[in-house]
Amino acid sequence: MTTAGFLFPSCISSQHNTLTEAEKAEGWQLLFDGETMQGWRDYNGTTLTEPWHVVDGCIQAVGKGSDGNGYIVTEKMYENFELSWDWKLTKGGNSGMLYHVVERPQYKVPYVTGPEYQLLDVPNFEGELEEWQKLGVDYAMYLPDQSKMKVNPYGKWNNSKIVFDNGHVEHWLNGQKILEFEAWTDDWHSRKNSGKWANAPEYGLAKKGVICLQDHGDPASFRNIKIKELPHKPSKERLLFNGIDLHGWEAYGTELWYVKNGLLYCESGPDKQYGYLATRDYYDNFDLTVEFKQEADGNSGVFIRSFIEEKVKVNGWQVEVAPKGHGTGGIYESYGRGWIAQITKEQEEHLKVGDWNTMRIKVAGDNIKTWLNGHPMIDLTDEKIGKGQGRIALQIHDGGGIKVAWRNLILSDE
Incomplete structure (x- = not known):
């Protein structure tokens, strides 16, 4: 002993x-x-x-x-x-x-x-x-x-x-x-x-x-x-954006996030760097619908199971929102593997340029599915995603000239 x-x-x-x-x-x-x-x-x-x-x-x-x-x-x-x-x-x-x-x-x-x-x-x-x-x-x-x-x-x-x-x-x-x-x-x-x-x-x-x-x-x-x-109790359907202010969200970076006429806007700032607006809470398994309109450029995205590192860096998986021809609805890993699920050339045509689009993202365990305007885009099973947990976050890509409007961010907890 x-x-x-x-x-x-x-x-x-x-x-x-x-x-x-x-x-x-x-x-x-x-x-x-x-x-x-x-x-x-x-x-x-x-x-x-x-x-x-x-x-x-x-x-x-x-x-x-x-x-x-x-x-x-x-x-x-x-x-x-x-x-x-x-x-x-x-x-x-x-x-x-x-x-x-x-x-x-x-x-x-x-x-x-x-x-x-x-x-x-x-x-x-x-x-x-x-x-x-x-x-x-x-x-x-x-x-x-x-x-x-x-x-x-x-x-x-x-x-x-x-x-x-x-x-x-x-x-x-x-x-x-x-x-x-x-x-x-x-x-x-x-x-x-x-x-x-x-x-x-x-x-x-x-x-x-x-x-x-x-x-x-x-x-x-x-x-x-x-x-x-003890058992998990799914919560009721909720609005992630209240149409009034950014309550429930946290901004990272110097890019612009604001509410105007009931819409949530992301817009490149003078630094022209990456910017993120992240939920203050974690969401692991969920069914999320968001509507977006790309008013200028439109290179953005919706991160899932993501976490904040080094002030502005976000680690996680991004469902792409981008101009036509750049993979809206595909899945990109922000560290390590890059693109892990890309859409086809035919699927690119589901994006409505200059108009409102509806993205649906369903995450359950190690499976993630995406839809764009009702059309199935990605159905991916991935062990690494299955082990992740974290926030939902909207992105502004670097380079400047980006402006995207968002509305009706509705989440059901699975």
Whole structure:
């Protein structure tokens, strides 16, 4: 047994790291078998190399992690769930449980993508603390009700639970609900954009992701980690553009996005660079119709499952909107492969020049279909698209001279 193994009394018990028959019937699953690290690996990795191990029926963080390393994640991604676990810290200890964590090479740490239930021995923590950093918070976002928090001291076991049910979030501590909020509301976005996450554009937007444990430089111990998945509830049909302003959208770049006479316009600015108008929320599986009219040039597009990188760069897949002869309705990958599905010469004739056109885009798992003015254009099944998730975004191509009007952006969540 390593030195870290002597930090806590044994976890071994016939009741620990097992499920009752009733729990099995309800759909609970263990994320830790009490004996091995099976099902866990490094964040952004394929194997487990971070300083975690199993000691006496507990997953233990050795305490050698830091802000930039020490994170382990589940093999599987989860969307809606109840997640329960027991935890115990050393004196002044700091750790956390994160969810909806997204893994991409662009992200060096998980907390810029996934929300965190903070675990902290507040009475003995060395250093100044903001309220949003303390035990039980939705880190840097929502605070718990302190009057409901009954905490066992360091070295003793506590139980926590996160409920994420189609945007409704609850934090529980030792059998008491201490916090609840609704994700992706105006209030949620206001908090996200005005605090710690103001420079983390993709924080908290993912609808699904891996579960993550944090070694923040202090030994921590976990047991009875179990999860029950909850069903996805499709939302009602919605208008992505309200015809009045750009509420629900975020602009990237210096190109022009504005509303005039109930229409949404994109227009090249003086810099003549790429520009994007992205939904502030993620949409993974959906059926979207948009109407567009190319008033000048018309080199634009509709990105799906895209994310923002380096201020103006958008990574994802673009359904092309372009002048005749340039592939409207085809699919272009903005990084890596370029064109992955192109239309035929005959299909080019479905584009109405100087008039309103209707584009339909249906995304389900790894399949994407497009229609232009009622005509089927692309039916593509692609594993890489299937693994993606992100925003819907409209594009202005670089080069200048572009002006496109948009209306009736209607989305049904699948």
